[in-house]
Amino acid sequence: QVQLVQSGAEVKKPGASVKVSCKASGYTFTSYYMHWVRQAPGQGLEWMGIINPSGGSTSYAQKFQGRVTMTRDTSTSTVYMELSSLRSEDTAVYYCASGDSGYDPFFDYWGQGTLVTVSS
């Protein structure tokens, strides 16, 4: 069965960077695009971008261009999302997510979420 396991909660100061990991199992890692979605406390869902684990190509939401970097390590079946120049508005739960067919732009599989708190 497909499992996405994310790294633990983080507390960061404004201006710092955070790197969240998402380890995949139960399927061929390079066959499923991976997305990142975030959710601020009490708020809705916001798509951040996507990475193709096969070649490493990425596409980011315009809002995060220049601040987000998504990478992958095929040897450990892990994708990473790094967000820089953190501000208080970046406090949120960050999810990795993937679709069942590999390229679907909707999400059957989700990680458990990683809470990132930005506070001075």
Place this chain on the structure above:
Amino acid sequence: EIVMTQSPATLSVSPGERATLSCRASQSVSSNLAWYQQKPGQAPRLLIYGASTRATGIPARFSGSGSGTEFTLTISSLQSEDFAVYYCQQYNNWPLTLTFGGGTKVEIK
């Protein structure tokens, strides 16, 4: 950017009753729309994609309809486990971007 607007923000329904949730797109998204359910402290769960196709394992009491700019999620007979927040998501201009609605909370009346 395509803006997704959900209504109402909160829906109070008694168990066993029918719930009808709306999602409107600022421009046509064809049938490229998905619905999710989210319970407190959990990741979202995919219910519907392609506006009307139930995801694997989703009970038949959940149904989706609509195309273009107007969409509806119907829960035919609310069960206790259905009280949650529901989000719509468009993927019409994929791979440029994906956008979610603001959510509808379905609460016990």
